[in-house]
Amino acid sequence: MSSSNLKPISPLAAPPTGSTLSARRSDDALARLILASQQPDFDRHLTETLSELISFDLAMISLYHDDQLIEVSSTSSPQRIGSDVLDAYAKHTFQHSPFFQLHRRKIQSGFYLMETLAQIPVLDKPSTATEILEIDTGEEIGYLTAGWPKRLKELDIALRVSDRDTVQVALYRTGNRGFSSQDLSTIEPIQASLMAICQRHWENRTLHLQTRDDPIHAALKQLGSNNLSSREMEVMRLLLAGVGEREIATMLQVGTETIKTHRKRAYQKLEVSSRVELLVKLLDQRNNAGAARRQ
Numbered sequence: 001m002s003s004s005n006l007k008p009i010s011p012l013a014a015p016p017t018g019s020t021l022s023a024r025r026s027d028d029a030l031a032r033l034i035l036a037s038q039q040p041d042f043d044r045h046l047t048e049t050l051s052e053l054i055s056f057d058l059a060m061i062s063l064y065h066d067d068q069l070i071e072v073s074s075t076s077s078p079q080r081i082g083s084d085v086l087d088a089y090a091k092h093t094f095q096h097s098p099f100f101q102l103h104r105r106k107i108q109s110g111f112y113l114m115e116t117l118a119q120i121p122v123l124d125k126p127s128t129a130t131e132i133l134e135i136d137t138g139e140e141i142g143y144l145t146a147g148w149p150k151r152l153k154e155l156d157i158a159l160r161v162s163d164r165d166t167v168q169v170a171l172y173r174t175g176n177r178g179f180s181s182q183d184l185s186t187i188e189p190i191q192a193s194l195m196a197i198c199q200r201h202w203e204n205r206t207l208h209l210q211t212r213d214d215p216i217h218a219a220l221k222q223l224g225s226n227n228l229s230s231r232e233m234e235v236m237r238l239l240l241a242g243v244g245e246r247e248i249a250t251m252l253q254v255g256t257e258t259i260k261t262h263r264k265r266a267y268q269k270l271e272v273s274s275r276v277e278l279l280v281k282l283l284d285q286r287n288n289a290g291a292a293r294r295q
Contacts, residue, residue, distance in 0.1 A: 006102070006120065008110020008158070026190045029053065030197070037201045040238070041251040043073050046198065050171065053186045054179075058149070058172040060086075062094070063202070064103045065165050069094045072230060080253070083231040083262070085147035088132050090230055093145050096126050096133070099156055103166040107158050109195060111187075113179065114154035114170075115140045153178040159195065161202045169198075219282045220270075232266040235259060239275055240282075 029049045036045035047059045060081055063071040069090050074081035094100050098117045099107070101124065117123075118141045125142050129135050132146040144150060153176060157169035173179065187194070220228070220236060228236065231252075238248045245263070249256045272278040 006107065006112075006117075008108060008112055026053065026186075030190055030193055033194070033197050037197055038204075042201055044251060044253060046169065049194075050169075050187075053190075054155075054171070054183050055173075056155070056171040057174045058152070060168075060170045060172075062099075062168045062170070063165065063206070064100055064168070065206070067104065069100070073234075082147060083229060085145070086231070087229045088147065089145060093133055096124070096141075096143065098123050098141060099158070099168050099170070102158075103168070106163070107160065107166060109158055109160045109199070111184065111191070112156045112158060114156060115178070117156070118142065149174050151176045155179045155184075157195075157198075159198050159202055161199065161206050165202070165206045167198070167202050219285065227269045228266055229262075232262050232269070235262040236266050236270075236278075239263065240279070 029052050033045055033049045036042055039045065043061045046061070050056070050059070058074065058081060060072065060074045062069060072086050072090050072094075074086060098114065098120070099112075102117060102120070105122075126133055126135065134144045134146070135142070136144045136150075138151065140153065149172075152172045152174060155171045157171075159167040159169070161167055171179075220233065220240075234252070235248060238251070239245075243251075245256050245259045249259045252259070267273060267278070270278060270281075272281055
């Protein structure tokens with residue numbers, strides 16, 4: 001199989017007629033997702049919606065732009081991928097991902113099983129172990145990243161947002177428990193609506209990133225925030241936007257102590273000791289930039 005003729009999973013048979021409760025549950029889930037489509041914690045709402053329709057143990061959402069991983073998050077329950085593991089993925093191992101390689105080859109929007117994607121001959125596979133990567137033919141992708149559970153089975157939702165941007169919503173089951181047609185039939189009746197909501201959200205999100213119209217993100221970047229992890233950046237943006245630590249913890253589905261740890265680490269990297277000091281530093285930076293432009 002080549003990447004050029006790769007097709008999403010074929011449409012599945014609809015559930016038997018008369019499943020009113022299932023249909024109502026799907027409608028309710030879609031309604032909540034529509035309401036959340038403009039929220040900063042849309043990723044969490046999406047994984048919660050999917051968990052009502054299909055069972056999984058872990059979820060990860062990634063946004064790829066050209067040859068870069070722009071955003072990655074994990075907010076699923078009962079398990080969650082740790083921020084340190086996500087950071088390692090974002091900095092190093094994402095290039096090995098079959099999905100990322102297929103993003104570069106213009107993967108179509110749709111549902112895919114990783115066991116199928118990983119078998120495409122044209123994809124590059126790591127052949128040498130590293131400190132954070134172990135070669136393991138027992139894994140469906142052929143390797144294991146440090147910190148990830150073993151023997152994962154993966155279902156991917158691909159959203160081709162533009163010619164340069166693709167979103168990957170990866171759902172995982174542990175213990176070699178694969179996804180079946182019966183599992184996926186619960187999503188099929190609302191698949192088109194689900195994909196349309198997600199497409200609209202990420203089109204707006206990628207436009208937001210491309211036009212650099214987020215002043216907080218731009219200011220932090222100018223201040224030298226490249227050393228911040230993706231989660232630290234997320235926490236800083238929300239704090240500077242006036243969101244409290246408890247609210248952030250709820251949005252990201254972590255404990256308040258975890259948020260405090262991210263905040264402290266970010267402050268150390270930015271060489272400040274409080275939000276007020278950071279705001280003053282950002283204001284000074286803005287004033288200095290304005291003075292330089294006037295000269």
